[in-house]
Structure formats: structure tokens, C-alpha cells
Amino acid sequence: MVNIYPRNFGQSRSPALVESGLPPASLAIVEPRQEQDFSELRAHCLARIDPGAVASTPTEELIPQLELLVAEMATQRRVQLNAREQKTLAAELAQDMLGLGPLEPLLADGSINDILINGPDRIFIERRGKLELSGAHFRDTAHLTNVCQRIAANVGRRVDESSPMVDARLKDGSRVNIVLHPIALDGPYVSIRKFGTKAIDFNALIGFGAMTRPVATLLEIAAQCRLNVIISGGTGSGKTTLLNAMSRMISTDERIVTVEDAAELKLQQPHVVRMETRPSSLEGGGEITQRELVRNALRMRPDRIIIGEVRGSEAFDMLQAMNTGHDGSMSTIHANSARDALTRMENMVQMGQLGLPSLSIRTQIVSAVHLIAQVERQRDGGRRVTQLAEVVGMEGDVVLLNDVFRFQVDAEDVNGKLVGHYEGSPARPSFFDKLQYFGLDRDWMHALEALPK
Numbered sequence: 001m002v003n004i005y006p007r008n009f010g011q012s013r014s015p016a017l018v019e020s021g022l023p024p025a026s027l028a029i030v031e032p033r034q035e036q037d038f039s040e041l042r043a044h045c046l047a048r049i050d051p052g053a054v055a056s057t058p059t060e061e062l063i064p065q066l067e068l069l070v071a072e073m074a075t076q077r078r079v080q081l082n083a084r085e086q087k088t089l090a091a092e093l094a095q096d097m098l099g100l101g102p103l104e105p106l107l108a109d110g111s112i113n114d115i116l117i118n119g120p121d122r123i124f125i126e127r128r129g130k131l132e133l134s135g136a137h138f139r140d141t142a143h144l145t146n147v148c149q150r151i152a153a154n155v156g157r158r159v160d161e162s163s164p165m166v167d168a169r170l171k172d173g174s175r176v177n178i179v180l181h182p183i184a185l186d187g188p189y190v191s192i193r194k195f196g197t198k199a200i201d202f203n204a205l206i207g208f209g210a211m212t213r214p215v216a217t218l219l220e221i222a223a224q225c226r227l228n229v230i231i232s233g234g235t236g237s238g239k240t241t242l243l244n245a246m247s248r249m250i251s252t253d254e255r256i257v258t259v260e261d262a263a264e265l266k267l268q269q270p271h272v273v274r275m276e277t278r279p280s281s282l283e284g285g286g287e288i289t290q291r292e293l294v295r296n297a298l299r300m301r302p303d304r305i306i307i308g309e310v311r312g313s314e315a316f317d318m319l320q321a322m323n324t325g326h327d328g329s330m331s332t333i334h335a336n337s338a339r340d341a342l343t344r345m346e347n348m349v350q351m352g353q354l355g356l357p358s359l360s361i362r363t364q365i366v367s368a369v370h371l372i373a374q375v376e377r378q379r380d381g382g383r384r385v386t387q388l389a390e391v392v393g394m395e396g397d398v399v400l401l402n403d404v405f406r407f408q409v410d411a412e413d414v415n416g417k418l419v420g421h422y423e424g425s426p427a428r429p430s431f432f433d434k435l436q437y438f439g440l441d442r443d444w445m446h447a448l449e450a451l452p453k
Helices: 025-029 035-048 051-055 059-077 083-098 103-108 141-154 202-208 213-224 239-247 290-297 314-322 338-352 358-368 432-437 441-449
Strands: 114-118 123-127 130-133 165-169 175-179 189-193 229-233 256-260 272-276 304-307 330-334 371-377 383-395 398-412 418-424
Touching (some): 059 083, 083 141, 103 114, 141 165, 202 213, 202 239, 213 383, 213 398, 239 330, 272 290, 330 338, 338 358, 338 383
Antiparallel strands (some): 123 130, 175 189, 371 383
């Protein structure tokens, strides 16, 4: 058995093993009868624990040793605790050292999509598109800061006063953004986008009301016949979810290279090469950007390149990839409409190619991108695909778009849920030859015919 105590801390008896691992998170929310004594006892216990030994101690051995430590420290400090309170404190200590403290029950709740922390006492959660204040809280700012630093360290990154902002991820793949003092004025700010345990496909999205069957068919065909697709939308609108669903239609014999700032894509194919950016080191060097990764991806013999989110000068390299035989590439972008997505791509290309004229950039966009799918989190909290726009060509220096379909809001029911329908365009798309090549032209036209005109 590994000893978690420093050498100068004697043990009077051997703790018994328990069959379970980390105690249920619900134990950690039990309130003690004497909160001040409880806090002081917690601090004394933490001071007596050897962090290095804890890291190498199996969970089934750590829990009983923590309960023993709490009992002995309570006796020394003359603090009266019953068995339930001893287990509560042991659970909190274990979650502080191995888990994420009060975040553990929120992360375990499958109905929660986002966890938004505005300081130690204000933790908001999002369920079904609506925000609410949770009853969870950290002990103080130092406790929250410690959890933030542990999250960053687990993915080889750092966050402190000299580097107060960081993007990271949890072990389950959940995306995390952290902002510390002095940027955060009211305590550390943490935004967690939870990583779903179940892979969401088009059938699930239809069940959620994000689209109808004909709309799903059009998007499935777009992925199958290797069209270059940009998924556009606001924060939390479901861009990555749709990208994951479309990626499920990629053939299993294709080599896919993914580039992400914080890895969150869940591709099901057997031949996937995943790459993630790296921030600069303490000395200010060693940074690896998305643009460098996209350029390197071109040398890795990919069939498709998928960029989790294009947000800077890597947009130019993405367009180059789409124009050089890597059909079927996909990415997401923050924009409010398909037209805005084109403008944002043009601006991002200019960030890295200052001497490139706008007409040249637009010409590259037209030749590279086939479709722009717009997703939106609407006022009823629902996330829906609201537009699929085809990039047709250019008239002068203006890029022409044709709406394959668009979602129209008709009314609002008694529960506040929006009711609407999709309007489709019967026009034959400019990429109809690709549909014919893959034998999907009739399926595409049948799906369009199923949409109201």
C-alpha cells in the first residue's frame, strides 16, 4: 500500500480498502455543523498530505487513507465529526486532489451542456438552451484557481498572472476556456462546453428538432459526395455537433487529418490523424499554430482535411487545400449568416496575405467552397439548421449564393417553442456533376422536392 503521508506523520493503524473508487459526488455537498472547524480541518489535512504520493496512489487505496487521516486530524484538533461528515471531508479532499471539486456532479449530469463559472460563488449551467444558476460553489478564489491550473496542466498548458488566458480540455474531451486575474476582475472565469458521451448522428438531430429528414438527407449527401462544406453559426449554436454528424458519412477507407485548437471532434473512422495546436512555453517559444498544422497536414497524404474551427490566417491554407484535390474538407466558422461567413473568410485570409486583392480572395473562395450550412441557437433555446447556401459563382466582384433551403418561423406554441418550416429551392446545383459521379443526383433532387417551395 502506498503511504500518502509525509514521513514525519505516523499512522496508528492500517486503513481498510474499499471496493468503490472516488466517493459519490453527492457526499461533497453535505453541510457540516461547524463550517469554520470543517474548513480549518480541511486545510490541516491538505498540509499533511504528500502530493507526490497521492499522484501514484490507486484510488481504492487513497479513499480509506483519507478517511483515516480525517479521523486522526479531527481527534488532534478536537473537532467533533460524525461518520457522515468524515466521509464528506474525505470525498472533498479526494475530489480536490484527483477531480474537479464541486464541478464533478455537474460534469456527471447528462442534461447539462455548458458550465459557466463567474467567480467561486456563481456557477451557471445551461440545460436545453436556457441558463440557470446552480447551487454549486467553490470554497474561495484560491480553490477555483487551483482547479483551473490543474485543468491546464493536464494538457501541458499553463495559466497564471503572466499568462491569464488559456484554452484546454478535460479528460472526457470537454472544451474549457479559462481567464484569471488580472484580466478577470471578479475572480477566475471558466467556460466549459461539455463533451457528449454519445455520438450524435443525423437521426438524433432530427429527434432534437434541429432539422427535418429531407434536410438531413441533403447534408448526408453533401458529406458522401465530397463537397467542401463550411458550417457557420454563433457560439453554442451546434456547429461542432453538426460537423461530427456529417463526418460520420465519410467512407471508412479515407485518410482524414483533423486540425483543432482544442481537440473535440469525435470521428468514427479507423484512419484518423488528429493534431492540436500548442501554446508558447514559459520562455515564450515553442508555439505551434493552426496555420502551421494545416500546412503540415497537406504533406501527410490526406483524403480530407477537417479544421475544427477556422479563426485566423489559416483560412488561406484551408482554401488552398480545398483547391488542390482535397475535396470533402470541412470546417466551422463564427458568423451570423452564410453571407457573413464569406466576409469573415475573406478578412481572415487578408490577415495572413496582406498583399492579396479582394477579388483574388473571393475567386479562391468560390472555387473552393461548395456549401455553407448555417446553424443557430434560437430564442426558444433550440439549436437548428436554418440555412444551406450554395456558392454559385461570381457576378463582377460579388459572390453569388443560392439558398438550397431556409428555415422560416411560423409561430410560437404555448410552451414558448418556435414552430416553423423549411422552404427549398428547386434549382439544380452547380455541383450537379459531382452528385451524378457519386450516383446521388436523384436522391438530392428527391430530398429537395420533399421541402415546401
